[in-house]
Amino acid sequence: MSFSNSIACSMSRFARNYAKIPTGVRRFASASGAEGKTPLYNWHIEKGATMAPFAGFSMPIVYPKIQSHIESHNWVRSSSGLFDVSHMVQHIFSGSEAKAMLERLTPIDLEAMTPGTGSLTVLLNDDGGIVDDTIVTKLDDSEYYVVTNAGCREGDLAYFKQAIETEFSQVRHTVLDDGLVALQGPKSAEVLNSLTQFDLSTLKFGHNQLLTIAGIPGCRTARGGYTGEDGFEISAPADRTAELADALISANGGGVVQPAGLAARDSLRLEAGMCLYGSDITKDTTPIEASLTWVVAKGRRSPPRNDFRGAEVVLKQIADKSAAKRRVGLVATGRGPPARGHAKIFAAGAGPDAEPIGEVTSGLPSPTLQKNIAMGYVKKGFHSSGTEVELEIRKKRFPAVVSKMPFVPTHYFR
Amino acid sequence: MLRLSRFAAPTVNRLVSRSIAPAASRFYSISIPESSPVRKYGSGDIKLRFSKDHEWLALHEDNTAFVGISEYAADSLGDLVYVELPEVGTTVEAGDSIGAVESVKSASDIYSPVEGEIVEVNEQLNSTPGVINKDPMGEGWFVRIQLANPNEIDSLLDDTAYEEFLAENSD
Numbered sequence: 001m002s003f004s005n006s007i008a009c010s011m012s013r014f015a016r017n018y019a020k021i022p023t024g025v026r027r028f029a030s031a032s033g034a035e036g037k038t039p040l041y042n043w044h045i046e047k048g049a050t051m052a053p054f055a056g057f058s059m060p061i062v063y064p065k066i067q068s069h070i071e072s073h074n075w076v077r078s079s080s081g082l083f084d085v086s087h088m089v090q091h092i093f094s095g096s097e098a099k100a101m102l103e104r105l106t107p108i109d110l111e112a113m114t115p116g117t118g119s120l121t122v123l124l125n126d127d128g129g130i131v132d133d134t135i136v137t138k139l140d141d142s143e144y145y146v147v148t149n150a151g152c153r154e155g156d157l158a159y160f161k162q163a164i165e166t167e168f169s170q171v172r173h174t175v176l177d178d179g180l181v182a183l184q185g186p187k188s189a190e191v192l193n194s195l196t197q198f199d200l201s202t203l204k205f206g207h208n209q210l211l212t213i214a215g216i217p218g219c220r221t222a223r224g225g226y227t228g229e230d231g232f233e234i235s236a237p238a239d240r241t242a243e244l245a246d247a248l249i250s251a252n253g254g255g256v257v258q259p260a261g262l263a264a265r266d267s268l269r270l271e272a273g274m275c276l277y278g279s280d281i282t283k284d285t286t287p288i289e290a291s292l293t294w295v296v297a298k299g300r301r302s303p304p305r306n307d308f309r310g311a312e313v314v315l316k317q318i319a320d321k322s323a324a325k326r327r328v329g330l331v332a333t334g335r336g337p338p339a340r341g342h343a344k345i346f347a348a349g350a351g352p353d354a355e356p357i358g359e360v361t362s363g364l365p366s367p368t369l370q371k372n373i374a375m376g377y378v379k380k381g382f383h384s385s386g387t388e389v390e391l392e393i394r395k396k397r398f399p400a401v402v403s404k405m406p407f408v409p410t411h412y413f414r
Numbered sequence: 415m416l417r418l419s420r421f422a423a424p425t426v427n428r429l430v431s432r433s434i435a436p437a438a439s440r441f442y443s444i445s446i447p448e449s450s451p452v453r454k455y456g457s458g459d460i461k462l463r464f465s466k467d468h469e470w471l472a473l474h475e476d477n478t479a480f481v482g483i484s485e486y487a488a489d490s491l492g493d494l495v496y497v498e499l500p501e502v503g504t505t506v507e508a509g510d511s512i513g514a515v516e517s518v519k520s521a522s523d524i525y526s527p528v529e530g531e532i533v534e535v536n537e538q539l540n541s542t543p544g545v546i547n548k549d550p551m552g553e554g555w556f557v558r559i560q561l562a563n564p565n566e567i568d569s570l571l572d573d574t575a576y577e578e579f580l581a582e583n584s585d
Contacts, residue, residue, distance in 0.1 A: 068492060068547075069519060070495075337496050337498060337514065337516055338516060364519065365495045365496060365518055394514065
């Protein structure tokens with residue numbers, strides 16, 4: 001998911017009228033199995049994107065006529081890339097019980113957050129397992145903007161429905177049909193500055209603001225993203241998302257922003273040490289095992305507010321350090337093939353019959369570092385930085401070392 | 415045979431599924447360039463064949479064949495950053511793994527399209543795997559195989575059949 005820290009600041013009004021947003025249009029995948037189309041589908045096709053099914057949508061992977069995967073990756077690190085993330089699910093939860101519901105489902109501290117700020121958090125089940133990761137933005141005390149993963153869409157909707165039906169009947173839940181794009185990279189701010197009157201130097205990492213961009217009102221803009229670079233995630237009305245994308249691509253004379261696909265998105269997020277739900281975090285991992293202890297807000301660790309789902313398991317793992325496995329970063333120490341998901345992790349020097357101490361969940365050759373990087377889970381005791389391990393790839397073992405993440409330093413605007 | 419994404423993680427599979435293959439509208443070269451070392455190896459006829467998994471095989475009169483991956487396959491995989499070559503002297507059956515190629519987003523096995531012995535590998539690929547993307551039927555050749563039975567190539571596709579196969583199977 002998007003940004004990896006919580007910040008507070010002051011915000012004024014969030015004037016968007018959600019009642020006007022058409023909710024009857026189901027542009028996501030239908031039960032028949034046909035892929036859904038985002039508001040930018042035709043835009044991708046016109047740009048010659050290689051499209052592939054992802055989480056029920058036909059999504060752009062790379063734009064081979066414009067850049068290769070590595071060129072696109074490097075472009076985002078040095079200039080600015082535009083990602084279509086309209087497949088993600090945008091929700092509004094409102095009403096007097098909205099805060100209580102979100103604090104039941106996640107370990108976030110919404111009281112400590114100022115209106116107009118957002119934070120990464122996790123939806124939990126009663127065992128402390130992660131149902132999804134999500135960005136929750138506090139619009140005001142009784143209205144919250146929540147973005148969840150496309151691949152978890154049906155499960156999340158059922159999860160929220162259950163919470164509303166059983167405990168929080170006063171909560172109004174709206175799923176938005178808006179487009180969502182992510183503008184990522186060091187030149188993103190100068191590009192966006194040229195298209196809006198708003199002073200972006202006042203919009204810090206984790207903050208959210210309704211903007212008029214390129215003459216398009218109602219663009220909900222959050223500073224952050226999924227690459228580790230400075231950037232913005234912009235939610236725009238579906239029927240004007242292509243217009244917004246065109247304006248961003250043409251800004252500052254054109255050539256500053258290039259479209260970027262899911263291939264670059266995955267390599268960028270892994271360099272930034274961010275989790276991909278379904279691979280690096282699942283229902284079988286707690287936030288403590290996932291090394292996301294910081295998402296359990298300090299104010300939610302003791303009575304009376306330690307009442308989020310799964311709190312018993314999660315808080316025990318914090319208190320007695322009992323988590324049996326931990327998510328770690330891994331950097332290969334020599335040349336060799338990159339470890340991919342499900343590669344087994346062994347202790348350094350372990351014999352051929354030794355049991356693995358863990359498993360890789362994501363891995364690839366880092367275009368920025370020119371080294372193979374991965375993340376995965378290792379048994380407690382092997383998780384300290386500097387621990388030497390071996391990764392098994394096609395029946396051979398290659399040395400790697402447990403490393404701090406992010407692998408590539410982040411450049412957020414704080 | 416080239417199997418796209420065989421070793422790819424679920425992560426990668428989710429992003430880059432089997433249908434990652436580029437659209438058919440693009441033109442893919444399926445001939446050996448004049449400058450190719452594959453062409454320069456011998457002075458006689460070269461029989462060019464393709465597998466349905468997008469490998470090419472160029473058989474010389476000495477019954478050795480250069481093997482590599484097609485431009486279509488190289489394009490589908492994206493920038494290649496790592497190559498695993500077999501050892502010279504290895505004997506292989508048709509369908510045996512003879513190595514792997516890896517891009518940032520995925521890993522793919524390469525399988526021998528024929529039975530024989532590996533007599534040469536393209537060591538240059540170890541340091542510059544991207545050559546496969548730039549010149550897949552030239553400097554990007556993968557191995558040279560001494561065929562056990564040269565008639566085996568009759569079961570593979572010729573260039574016309576491969577071109578038709580590409581048109582039919584990429585969408």
